[in-house]
Amino acid sequence: MSSETPKRLLFRQFAAVAKAVAHEHRLELLEALAQGERNVELLANRTGMSVANTSQHLQQMRRAGLIESRREGKFTFYRLSGPAVLDLLAALTRIGERHVGEVDKIVRTYFLSRDELEPVSRSELLARMKDGDVLVIDVRPQDEFASGHLPNAINIPLEELEAQLATLDTKKEIVAYCRGAYCVLSFDMVERLRARGFKARRLEDGWPEWQAAGLPVDPFPSS
Amino acid sequence: MSSETPKRLLFRQFAAVAKAVAHEHRLELLEALAQGERNVELLANRTGMSVANTSQHLQQMRRAGLIESRREGKFTFYRLSGPAVLDLLAALTRIGERHVGEVDKIVRTYFLSRDELEPVSRSELLARMKDGDVLVIDVRPQDEFASGHLPNAINIPLEELEAQLATLDTKKEIVAYCRGAYCVLSFDMVERLRARGFKARRLEDGWPEWQAAGLPVDPFPSS
DNA sequence: ATATCAATCAATCAAATAATTGAATAGTGT
DNA sequence: ACACTATTCAATTATTTGATTGATTGATAT
Numbered sequence: 001m002s003s004e005t006p007k008r009l010l011f012r013q014f015a016a017v018a019k020a021v022a023h024e025h026r027l028e029l030l031e032a033l034a035q036g037e038r039n040v041e042l043l044a045n046r047t048g049m050s051v052a053n054t055s056q057h058l059q060q061m062r063r064a065g066l067i068e069s070r071r072e073g074k075f076t077f078y079r080l081s082g083p084a085v086l087d088l089l090a091a092l093t094r095i096g097e098r099h100v101g102e103v104d105k106i107v108r109t110y111f112l113s114r115d116e117l118e119p120v121s122r123s124e125l126l127a128r129m130k131d132g133d134v135l136v137i138d139v140r141p142q143d144e145f146a147s148g149h150l151p152n153a154i155n156i157p158l159e160e161l162e163a164q165l166a167t168l169d170t171k172k173e174i175v176a177y178c179r180g181a182y183c184v185l186s187f188d189m190v191e192r193l194r195a196r197g198f199k200a201r202r203l204e205d206g207w208p209e210w211q212a213a214g215l216p217v218d219p220f221p222s223s
Numbered sequence: 224m225s226s227e228t229p230k231r232l233l234f235r236q237f238a239a240v241a242k243a244v245a246h247e248h249r250l251e252l253l254e255a256l257a258q259g260e261r262n263v264e265l266l267a268n269r270t271g272m273s274v275a276n277t278s279q280h281l282q283q284m285r286r287a288g289l290i291e292s293r294r295e296g297k298f299t300f301y302r303l304s305g306p307a308v309l310d311l312l313a314a315l316t317r318i319g320e321r322h323v324g325e326v327d328k329i330v331r332t333y334f335l336s337r338d339e340l341e342p343v344s345r346s347e348l349l350a351r352m353k354d355g356d357v358l359v360i361d362v363r364p365q366d367e368f369a370s371g372h373l374p375n376a377i378n379i380p381l382e383e384l385e386a387q388l389a390t391l392d393t394k395k396e397i398v399a400y401c402r403g404a405y406c407v408l409s410f411d412m413v414e415r416l417r418a419r420g421f422k423a424r425r426l427e428d429g430w431p432e433w434q435a436a437g438l439p440v441d442p443f444p445s446s
Numbered sequence: 447a448t449a450t451c452a453a454t455c456a457a458t459c460a461a462a463t464a465a466t467t468g469a470a471t472a473g474t475g476t
Numbered sequence: 477a478c479a480c481t482a483t484t485c486a487a488t489t490a491t492t493t494g495a496t497t498g499a500t501t502g503a504t505a506t
Contacts, residue, residue: 007407008385011250014319018245023464027234027241053465055483063320068421073484084317091311096237098305103236110229121447150293159505182237184230188430233453246494263453276495278453297503 012059016150018070020064021088025049026057030080030089031179034142034208037079037148051179093181111187119204120175122213128175135169139185140207150210151218158185161192170198177203177210233284235274239302243287244311248272249280253303253312259361259370260302269364292295297337308432316404334410342427343398345436351398362408363430373433375399381408384415400426400433403442 021027028047044054058078061067068081077097079156080086094104107113120128128134129151133158136153138145145155158166168174178185186202193200203210242248251270255261261269282302284290291304303309319326330337343351345402351357352374359376361368368378379387391397397416401408409425416423426433433439 005407006329007251007399007405008247010319010326010328010407011254011403013329015245015247015250016314016439017315017319018241018250018465019352022238022245024231024234024238027238028230029469031234039482050466051483052467053487056485059484063506065318076483081318081322084314084321087462088318089309091307091314092237094307095288095304095311096240099309100240103233106229106232106236136375172437182230182233183336184228184233201477211452242493248494264451273496274453275455275497279455279494282454294453294503297450299453 002152011181013017017064017066018065020061023057025048025053025087027092029054029057029061030066030085031183032083034086035144035179037070037077039075039077039214042143043078047150056173066113070128081082086208090146090182097181100183107182107187117187117190118201120201121204122210125175125203126215128173133172137174137176138207139183139189141178144179144207147185148211149159149207149218151216153177153218156189157176158188161189165196172198174200175203177206180206180208226373227327239370240289243284243289243316246280248276249284250312250315252280252284253289253308254406255313256301256303257309258367258402259298260293261300262300265446266301278279306327309431312403320404330405330410333415334407343384343424345433345438348398348426350440351396356395358392358397358403360397360399360412362399362406362412367402367430371434372430372441373380374439376441377398378413379412381411381415384412388419391421397421397423398426399423400429401430403429407430 004057021030025047029043032043032046040055040058041051043058047054048055058067058069062069062078064087066081067078070077070079104113111117125134125136129136136150138149138153138206139158140149140155141157142155142172147154149155174190176193177188178189181204183206186206190202192201225429244253248270252266252393255266255269261279266281267274268337270277272280281290281292285292285301287310288304291299293300293302311422327337334340347359349361352359359373361372361376361378362381363372363378364380368376372378397413399409400418401412404427406429409429413423413425
């Protein structure tokens with residue numbers, strides 16, 4: 001069997017793309033980039049990696065076509081190369097979720113099980129937002145909230161919950177969301193809110209998916 | 224930064240799933256499995272790998288939740304664990320296709336460029352099949368054809384084209400398909416048919432995608 | 447029982463990948 | 477020109493991963 005059939009060559013390319021996502025740290029970088037464009041240093045800080053290490057992982061993903069970069073002055077900004085990258089991540093988590101027992105075990109060990117958190121679907125949330133009887137909380141850090149969020153969502157990172165508790169409308173049901181289906185910030189948020197007597201649920205996934213679905217966003221997209 | 228946050232643990236699991244697809248040979252195995260359930264030896268022959276090697280790759284994918292196995296007598300049959308695996312492969316090829324220039328270059332080096340092959344969409348083919356003015360050729364090996372194919376398709380593996388040429392209706396337009404968007408058998412088939420004066424085009428993707436889309440199939444699904 | 451066959455396991459060696467370090471670029475502000 | 481900052485590059489080392497070989501398990505048939 002010749003190893004140089006066109007088919008082999010093609011599979012080698014596709015495998016290279018897969019290799020580029022096949023690392024803990026790179027997945028974390030992609031999750032961060034799914035929130036919006038970011039520079040190297042910020043990504044390094046957010047993921048706890050060294051700058052050099054972060055830079056190398058980013059370049060690897062760029063070579064594979066997962067992300068693109070843009071230079072602005074001293075900074076290099078990276079961003080996802082397109083919506084297919086979100087599809088890739090979604091498929092990956094769906095497989096993990098459905099077929100890797102370990103995943104469910106981790107979630108259950110650290111949080112209430114997913115069913116108990118009663119996830120809200122995007123369409124259900126959208127409908128209830130129109131009725132105005134729901135309070136949407138974005139649990140991500142401020143900079144991620146700033147680069148885009150659900151309409152009328154308010155930004156409360158976990159560490160600021162205490163300070164903002166008094167300002168929350170106790171009558172409305174709360175829906176919390178963050179980066180994606182397995183961004184644990186919103187798991188945590190829902191638990192804390194419930195512990196304080198609020199009726200709180202989780203959005204089934206996060207900001208990148210909402211945006212990719214073409215649903216209304218804040219601020220209104222400029223380009 | 225603790226490396227034992229639940230988030231890290233989750234990403235580690237998802238990375239493990241990605242690692243399991245991140246190999247030339249494993250992608251080839253998945254492509255074969257996307258055609259239907261297969262045993263180890265057949266997969267080894269089809270991919271040109273040793274049986275032991277094939278078995279190890281399969282087990283690795285099983286551990287990652289990509290495939291499942293079933294024992295029947297002496298044989299172990301493997302199959303995809305679910306439709307999310309096809310989504311994963313689709314996302315992978317879409318990224319490769321869009322962002323890795325190499326992919327297009329390979330196709331163009333060995334075949335006519337993709338545009339020249341004028342791919343037919345699934346819905347377009349479906350419509351024309353109803354009108355009855357199109358001849359659908361399945362280019363895959365007999366065993367794959369046997370485990371399922373497009374309605375009224377005829378099976379002509381590449382090496383049998385010569386022998387069957389005379390039996391083809393020269394008036395109808397031909398649409399060829401095989402395993403997927405980058406299964407090169409149908410590229411080849413379309414070129415050969417055109418060289419002989421037939422009007423031939425390629426289906427945009429292959430059997431697994433057709434089936435996953437819930438379109439009508441032959442033989443009628445039993446379960 | 448024994449032979450046979452499919453698949454897996456275990457041990458080995460070769461190759462690829464990741465993290466770290468310190469040096470090198472390239473763009474900014476003074 | 478100079479220092480300063482963000483990022484990248486290059487070299488090293490530790491670790492992981494892949495292919496091969498031959499032995500082993502488990503199921504079937506004679």
